[in-house]
Amino acid sequence: MELMGNAIVGQSGGPTAAINATLCGVIRGMLAHAPSHRLFGMRNGIQGFLEGRMIDLTARFTLDDGKTPDESALRALTHTPAASLGSCRKKLPSLDDAAGEETYARLIELFRSRDIHTFFYIGGNDSMDTVAKLSAYTQRVGYPMVVIGVPKTIDNDLEGTDHTPGFGSAAKYVATTLQEIILDCSVYTIPAVTIVEIMGRDAGWLTAASAIGRVTGGLAPDLVYLPERPFSMDAFMKDVRAALTRHPGVVIAVSEGIRFEDGTPVGASVQSGGQATDVFGHSALAGAGKALEFAVKDAIGCKVRSVELNLPQRCAGHLLSAVDIDESLHVGEAAVTAAAAGKSDIMMTIRRRSTEPYVAIISHAPVAEIANQVRHVPEGYINAEGNNVTDECCRYLAPLIVGETRPEWVSGLRGFFRFD
Amino acid sequence: MELMGNAIVGQSGGPTAAINATLCGVIRGMLAHAPSHRLFGMRNGIQGFLEGRMIDLTARFTLDDGKTPDESALRALTHTPAASLGSCRKKLPSLDDAAGEETYARLIELFRSRDIHTFFYIGGNDSMDTVAKLSAYTQRVGYPMVVIGVPKTIDNDLEGTDHTPGFGSAAKYVATTLQEIILDCSVYTIPAVTIVEIMGRDAGWLTAASAIGRVTGGLAPDLVYLPERPFSMDAFMKDVRAALTRHPGVVIAVSEGIRFEDGTPVGASVQSGGQATDVFGHSALAGAGKALEFAVKDAIGCKVRSVELNLPQRCAGHLLSAVDIDESLHVGEAAVTAAAAGKSDIMMTIRRRSTEPYVAIISHAPVAEIANQVRHVPEGYINAEGNNVTDECCRYLAPLIVGETRPEWVSGLRGFFRFD
Numbered sequence: 155m156e157l158m159g160n161a162i163v164g165q166s167g168g169p170t171a172a173i174n175a176t177l178c179g180v181i182r183g184m185l186a187h188a189p190s191h192r193l194f195g196m197r198n199g200i201q202g203f204l205e206g207r208m209i210d211l212t213a214r215f216t217l218d219d220g221k222t223p224d225e226s227a228l229r230a231l232t233h234t235p236a237a238s239l240g241s242c243r244k245k246l247p248s249l250d251d252a253a254g255e256e257t258y259a260r261l262i263e264l265f266r267s268r269d270i271h272t273f274f275y276i277g278g279n280d281s282m283d284t285v286a287k288l289s290a291y292t293q294r295v296g297y298p299m300v301v302i303g304v305p306k307t308i309d310n311d312l313e314g315t316d317h318t319p320g321f322g323s324a325a326k327y328v329a330t331t332l333q334e335i336i337l338d339c340s341v342y343t344i345p346a347v348t349i350v351e352i353m354g355r356d357a358g359w360l361t362a363a364s365a366i367g368r369v370t371g372g373l374a375p376d377l378v379y380l381p382e383r384p385f386s387m388d389a390f391m392k393d394v395r396a397a398l399t400r401h402p403g404v405v406i407a408v409s410e411g412i413r414f415e416d417g418t419p420v421g422a423s424v425q426s427g428g429q430a431t432d433v434f435g436h437s438a439l440a441g442a443g444k445a446l447e448f449a450v451k452d453a454i455g456c457k458v459r460s461v462e463l464n465l466p467q468r469c470a471g472h473l474l475s476a477v478d479i480d481e482s483l484h485v486g487e488a489a490v491t492a493a494a495a496g497k498s499d500i501m502m503t504i505r506r507r508s509t510e511p512y513v514a515i516i517s518h519a520p521v522a523e524i525a526n527q528v529r530h531v532p533e534g535y536i537n538a539e540g541n542n543v544t545d546e547c548c549r550y551l552a553p554l555i556v557g558e559t560r561p562e563w564v565s566g567l568r569g570f571f572r573f574d
Numbered sequence: 575m576e577l578m579g580n581a582i583v584g585q586s587g588g589p590t591a592a593i594n595a596t597l598c599g600v601i602r603g604m605l606a607h608a609p610s611h612r613l614f615g616m617r618n619g620i621q622g623f624l625e626g627r628m629i630d631l632t633a634r635f636t637l638d639d640g641k642t643p644d645e646s647a648l649r650a651l652t653h654t655p656a657a658s659l660g661s662c663r664k665k666l667p668s669l670d671d672a673a674g675e676e677t678y679a680r681l682i683e684l685f686r687s688r689d690i691h692t693f694f695y696i697g698g699n700d701s702m703d704t705v706a707k708l709s710a711y712t713q714r715v716g717y718p719m720v721v722i723g724v725p726k727t728i729d730n731d732l733e734g735t736d737h738t739p740g741f742g743s744a745a746k747y748v749a750t751t752l753q754e755i756i757l758d759c760s761v762y763t764i765p766a767v768t769i770v771e772i773m774g775r776d777a778g779w780l781t782a783a784s785a786i787g788r789v790t791g792g793l794a795p796d797l798v799y800l801p802e803r804p805f806s807m808d809a810f811m812k813d814v815r816a817a818l819t820r821h822p823g824v825v826i827a828v829s830e831g832i833r834f835e836d837g838t839p840v841g842a843s844v845q846s847g848g849q850a851t852d853v854f855g856h857s858a859l860a861g862a863g864k865a866l867e868f869a870v871k872d873a874i875g876c877k878v879r880s881v882e883l884n885l886p887q888r889c890a891g892h893l894l895s896a897v898d899i900d901e902s903l904h905v906g907e908a909a910v911t912a913a914a915a916g917k918s919d920i921m922m923t924i925r926r927r928s929t930e931p932y933v934a935i936i937s938h939a940p941v942a943e944i945a946n947q948v949r950h951v952p953e954g955y956i957n958a959e960g961n962n963v964t965d966e967c968c969r970y971l972a973p974l975i976v977g978e979t980r981p982e983w984v985s986g987l988r989g990f991f992r993f994d
Contacts, residue, residue, distance in 0.1 A: 169758050198763050236757040243762075329987055330892050337656040337990065338589050338889035342663075343618050348885075370985040464881045465768075469758035472750050473892055475986065555986035565790040566895065566975035567749055570757065 157188045157494055158271035158298055163211070164196035164203060165306075166277035166284065167243065169236035170320030171327075171471045172482040173306045174571070176276050177239065178232045179486020180304070181215050185223050187490050194268060199242035200275075200284055204260055208268075209239070209573065230571035232479065233561035235471030238573060245280055246287045249294070258291045265297065272300045272493045276486070278307035278318075282501055282525040289499040289521065300493045303501035303521050304485055308468045310359035313527045314519035315503035317554055319485050320468075322478025325363035326555035327470045328352055331463060332364040332407060333373045339403035346457040347394060347404045347450050350375070351443030353467050355411035358382050358531045359551075360467065362543045364407040366555060369548040376404050381411035382531045383540040385420050390446070391453050393541045398456065410462075412442050421445050472568055476557025481514065488516040512553035577608045577914055578691035578718055583631070584616035584623060585726075586697035586704065587663065589656035590740030591747075591891045592902040593726045594991070596696050597659065598652045599906020600724070601635050605643050607910050614688060619662035620695075620704055624680055628688075629659070629993065650991035652899065653981035655891030658993060665700055666707045669714070678711045685717065692720045692913045696906070698727035698738075702921055702945040709919040709941065720913045723921035723941050724905055728888045730779035733947045734939035735923035737974055739905050740888075742898025745783035746975035747890045748772055751883060752784040752827060753793045759823035766877040767814060767824045767870050770795070771863030773887050775831035778802050778951045779971075780887065782963045784827040786975060789968040796824050801831035802951050803960040805840050810866070811873050813961045818876065830882075832862050841865050892988055896977025901934065908936040932973035 163180045165173055177195075184193040195211045196203035215224050215231075231238060247254025265271070275285050285303035292299035305312050308324035332350060339348045352361040358380025368374035376397040379385060397404040412420045421442040443460035450458045485502045492500065500518040507513040535547035562569040583600045585593055597615075604613040615631045616623035635644050635651075651658060667674025685691070695705050705723035712719035725732050728744035752770060759768045772781040778800025788794035796817040799805060817824040832840045841862040863880035870878045905922045912920065920938040927933040955967035982989040 165761075169761050198761075202763070234757070235754055237761045240763070241761040326986060331886055331890070333987060333990070334655055334889040334891055335885050337654070337891075338885050341585075341589050341618075341657045341661040343622070343660070367987055370987055372984075372987050372990070459885075461884045461886075462882065465755050465758050465879075466751055466881075466886075469754040470751070471754055471757075477986075552985065557986065558983055563978055564792075565972065566746060566897075566977065567753060567787055567790055567792050570753070570792070 157191050158300065159269040160192045160194065161188070161272035161274065161493070162194040162196060162203070162208065162270050163274040163276065164199045165237035165239045165241050166199040166275060166281040167241060167307065168278070168468060169241065170306050170308050170468050171235040171323040171474055172320040172478050173276055174234050174238050175232045175479045175482035176304055176306060176319055176486040178228050179483040180274050180489060181211055181228065182223065182483070183487035183490025184212065185216065187494050189221060194270065195239045198240035199244065200246065201242035201244040202240060203264065204257065206264065227571060230562065230569060232483065233471060233474065233559060234571040235469040238571060243280065246284050249287060249290055261288070262295065262297050265299070271298050274302050274304055274489050276304040276306050278305070278309065278312065279526060279528070282312070282521055285501065286499070286521050286525045300496070300498040302489050302493055302498065304489050305501055305503070306482070308360060309354060309357055311357035311528045311530070312524060313529045314501060314524040316506040316514065317504060319478065319482035321359065322475035322481070322554035323470070323473070324360055324467050325366070325551060326475040326478070327467055327473050328360055328363045328463065329366045329555060330473060332375055332405070333367050335461065336373045336375065336403070336405045339405050343402055344457060345398050345402045346459070347398070347406065347454070349406045349408060349443045349446050349450070349458070349460040351408055351410050351441050351460060351462045353463070354381065354409040356381055356528050356530070358409045361407050361409040362531055362535065362547055363551050363555070365543050366548050366551050369545055369552055375407040377406045378542045379406070379408045379412050379540070380531055380536060380543070381409045381413060383536055384415040385412045386415070387449065389541070394450060394454060408442050408446065410442055471561065474559045474561070475555045476559050477554055479559055484516055492518055509549060509553060512556070577611045578720065579689040580612045580614065581608070581692035581694065581913070582614040582616060582623070582628065582690050583694040583696065584619045585657035585659045585661050586619040586695060586701040587661060587727065588698070588888060589661065590726050590728050590888050591655040591743040591894055592740040592898050593696055594654045594658050595652045595899045595902035596724055596726060596739055596906040598648050599903040600694050600909060601631055601648065602643065602903070603907035603910025604632065605636065605641070607914050609641060614690065615659045618660035619664065620666065621662035621664040622660060623684065624677065626684065647991060650982060650989060652903065653891060653894065653979060654991040655889040658991060663700065666704050669707060669710055681708070682715065682717050685719070691718050694722050694724055694909050696724040696726050698725070698729065699732065699946060699948070702732070702941055705921065706919070706941050706945045720916070720918040722909050722913055722918065724909050725921055725923070726902070728780060729774060729777050731777035731948045731950070732944060733949045734921060734944040736926040736934065737924060739898065739902035741779065742895035742901070742974035743890070743893070744780055744887050745786070745971060746895040746898070747887055747893050748780055748783045748883065749786045749975060750893060752795055752825070753787050755881065756793045756795065756823070756825045759825050763822055764877060765818050765822045766879070767818070767826065767874070769826045769828060769863045769866050769870070769878070769880040771828055771830050771861050771880060771882045773883070774801060774829040776801055776948050776950070778829045781827050781829040782951055782955065782967055783971050783975070785963050786968050786971050789965055789972055795827040797826045798962045799826070799828045799832050799960070800951055800956060800963070801829045801833060803956055804835040805832045806835070807869065809961070814870060814874060828862050828866065830862055891981065894979045894981070895975045896979050897974055899979055904936055912938055929969060929973060932976070
């Protein structure tokens with residue numbers, strides 16, 4: 155149980171509120187299980203690394219003796235949202251592409267210069283593609299390298315894992331914010347429709363999370379639409395009218411990626427003016443929420459408003475799921491023990507043993523089976539009408555948002571970790 | 575020190591995250607200082623009251639003996655956002671309007687039926703108008719009535735008070751969320767501009783709060799634009815270009831109400847297509863953030879995004895300022911002691927004695943001097959260029975967001991108070 159040499163870790167893809175907890179897990183794992191080896195961090199993922207930008211994380215997160223963990227810095231890092239090392243969206247070239255050879259050769263040169271033989275990459279779908287390619291290349295050229303992907307994404311759309319680190323905190327933010335919006339929309343007596351647009355282009359997991367309150371005795375939106383089901387404007391208007399007969403403050407959750415039967419995004423196609431251009435003559439489009447706002451205004455005529463939850467869904471470090479942060483940390487730490495055990499070409503995964511009570515273990519799966527795939531919300535988690543999720547879905551999601559963390563607050567604002 | 579008879583309390587105007595803390599203060603005040611009198615609550619403010627809809631709050635918030643405060647319910651109410659009694663936007667008719675006589679007569683009839691001689695109204699500008707009119711009418715007809723306004727608004731734009739209950743929590747939400755967005759926008763290396771639109775049509779207080787982190791050693795937006803200064807597109811583009819030379823992830827805070835020199839709202843007028851209509855042919859307009867997003871895309875061509883913070887600014891009950899909740903409670907309680915002392919025609923106010931250390935006391939001012947006025951961000955709180963707030967402004971705002979509350983969480987979601 156020993157690493158071959160030094161290790162490097164990178165963060166890639168969109169930020170989440172838990173991606174630094176996973177980084178913290180990798181650092182803690184290295185300090186605990188491979189104290190004689192150094193851990194480097196890529197600045198801005200594989201892209202910054204190719205430019206030679208890296209940082210000695212072992213030095214940064216230990217006290218002057220170079221061994222004792224700097225608990226204060228590690229705690230701050232755990233609760234800091236967004237990727238502290240910086241991120242990138244770079245995809246490595248295809249292995250069959252001769253023009254890409256230079257990139258790979260440069261990587262090997264950089265690895266060799268720091269005696270790096272373990273590579274951890276924290277990211278989503280595209281990042282697992284990088285992991286798979288790098289693994290294949292190092293094997294082809296005979297460079298000894300352990301390559302391990304560590305999942306993160308608020309989209310919860312990776313195959314091979316019960317759920318993804320980062321999703322639980324985003325889900326808690328969405329479910330909590332939806333309940334607050336529902337309270338806000340219940341204070342007046344005039345009929346009003348509020349449409350909340352939630353992140354998720356292809357998979358509706360995060361939008362589904364808006365309904366968790368239903369199985370925990372709390373508030374949930376009246377209607378929920380996911381991209382997994384084709385969207386029908388007629389059925390939608392019927393649903394909205396029915397909801398308005400039940401109470402005046404109707405709240406609806408929609409995924410940004412909802413599409414009509416023919417595949418057209420709802421955000422792009424609802425229009426009465428002809429062209430899909432905006433006020434300013436741009437072809438950039440209104441989102442699904444805004445499109446439905448105008449459609450309801452036209453068809454029903456009541457007060458309508460749309461709310462796009464936007465960036466805070468993935469970076470609200472003030473509202474973290476304790477279960478998510480705990481798992482995110484452990485997934486990072488387990489990546490180090492897996493590397494020390496000689497496992498490679500894998501992505502760390504979470505396996506659920508039981509939902510009530512919630513029990514999950516950290517495991518792993520071959521990364522080649524996972525990269526470039528999307529895990530959708532299954533049929534059985536959406537109701538027959540396609541206008542809400544099932545209780546079974548809510549029960550699956552509920553354990554992932556349990557528990558609050560106690561991050562540091564300084565003078566009324568969060569105290570974040572930042573590299574110099 | 576005794577009330578004349580029973581009392582009634584109502585909530586009016588837009589919800590805030592602290593308006594129920596003030597309601598809680600009024601209830602606690604009545605139980606403590608006027609235990610022999612009942613407190614009624616109007617459902618949906620003066621509008622629901624005119625329909626005879628009210629609730630016995632004394633019964634609802636005491637145990638079976640009718641006297642001992644139900645601490646559990648009161649604690650839950652304190653941390654529940656939005657107006658639990660329901661709200662309205664109704665303005666009372668002018669006293670000179672003969673057609674309004676019927677409304678006032680109906681009010682007196684309702685007051686008499688429950689022996690109500692004290693009237694508490696929790697609200698903003700329009701609500702203080704109701705307080706002033708009701709006070710004048712009851713005096714004219716000789717109905718003995720103590721009328722007291724209790725301020726609430728996230729806009730912080732009421733005259734006569736250092737700041738308004740509800741503003742501190744909204745300011746904490748805005749400042750915290752901006753810092754998280756700044757972290758999110760700092761992970762990539764490509765130049766990108768993120769424009770965050772913050773509530774405030776006429777007064778820029780809440781937008782100013784986005785910069786508080788600057789004086790507490792934390793993160794703050796690069797540029798801040800308030801409605802108090804005319805907006806110049808040329809100066810703005812110059813500011814943005816300059817900010818992009820300093821770092822790639824530029825974050826800008828703008829009030830929804832920013833206007834050009836000639837008074838045109840920025841949201842309404844920036845367009846290249848001619849008409850101020852949207853994609854769908856509606857005359858409803860893009861907000862200021864969206865308008866500037868397209869303007870920057872046109873003029874600079876870098877990646878641009880706009881984020882509208884929207885409803886969560888006023889209803890994020892999961893992120894409350896302890897100072898704000900504490901003051902909101904005390905303002906409600908002090909309204910009862912003021913009523914018992916025979917004060918009337920007043921609005922409760924907060925007077926700041928000192929900023930460092932922060933010391934404030936509860937006081938009151940004649941409501942007639944306050945109603946229908948707007949308190950703007952003063953000249954000295956905005957820098958000479960009009961593209962940011964001054965440190966003095968940040969230091970004024972900083973104490974109002976200090977401290978976190980510990981609201982109840984159940985199964986990962988907030989436990990709210992709700993009337994049946």
